[in-house]
Amino acid sequence: MSMVEVIFTTNPGIEDIAADEISAKLGARIIDIRKGLGRVVATVPRDSIELIETLRSIHRARILVSRGKVCAEQQCLNGLKKVVTHPDLTKYITPLTSFAIRAERSGLHEYTSLDIARVAGDAVIELVSKAFSERPPVDLDYPSIIVAVDVINEDVLVSIELGGDLSWHRRGYRIYDHPAALKPTLAYAMLVLSGARDGDVILDPMCGGGTVAIEAAYLFEDSEIICMDKNPRHIRGAKLNAKAAQVYQRIRFIVGDARKLSSYIDEADVVVSNPPYGIRLGSPHEVRRVYRDFLQEAVSVVRKSIALITTEHIVVKEVVSKNRWRIVEDRIVSHGNLHPHIIVASPQQ
Ligand SMILES: C[S@@+](CC[C@H](N)C(=O)[O-])C[C@H]1O[C@@H](n2cnc3c(N)ncnc32)[C@H](O)[C@@H]1O
Known part of the structure; x- marks a missing residue:
């Protein structure tokens, strides 16, 4: 079976969950998990490439076409051209497919990412023109194919961006943009970490624009899913999002x-x-009181587990352990410019 190497990006802190989903859904072999960097590299059967867009835990995916080395001086850009000029690129780019280069650079080099994009663009045009006797069109705004050229110190990676310019987690159902919305990839990761199974009653009691409930509806066919919020405006927004996601009928609001x-x-x-983060609201004491009251109620209503993403992890641990629940998961993830914990607690057996 023909395999391709794919670089996936995800939210830092949930790389293991992305790797599990990638290998289970695509039959892929994981080569590298870059913990904390939000990267997973895998070899994927070519036939499974079209399934990548069904993954719930990744932001982007790129098929690796070529890799090589380049030195830091201006004249080394010739070496870069050699790495980019790979025959496999003509499988994706033809005179009928517009393309653009997205170049990124980190490390010390005499050239800029604009220089990289210019040299790589010329290399692609030359390669495709030779193969098809006609130039491929360049379209920087709406290209059909995006060629990513990453120069990290002396390493060069040339890859094809799948799914275009927009990250997958930004697409789709977010008609109503809650001011503190959760990334769908983190919502998916929390559902996995909670240990929820299909058929379980799944509740988000502070659901905002409904991200967790919508991801739960994608993940489970037979679960009852409840999305609750004290603010009617957010519930109206969550309903709009659920309609856009085509899971409205599956969720109770x-x-x-x-x-x-x-009650x-x-x-x-x-x-x-x-739940709300005290840091964001600027009133940590008030927010902690909400956490205490809510958790005190939750431990009496919930049978299997409570999974929260929060910067208020200390108060969460304090309340659940006072109620003789145990912490079964505690990990730090990136969320915007914050580093909240995902905490999962379960009743003592
Ligand atoms: C961080 S936001 C949730 C965002 C949501 N995960 C999303 O992706 O859109 C927190 C939500 O908690 C709600 N909230 C705060 N206190 C609450 C309470 N006592 N009961 C119910 N909801 C509450 C707020 O209205 C807000 O929508």
């Missing part, structure tokens, strides 16, 4: 206060949620 959870919900198997 409630306007309600998570501090009084038991809305009798039982849930799993809570997966992204």
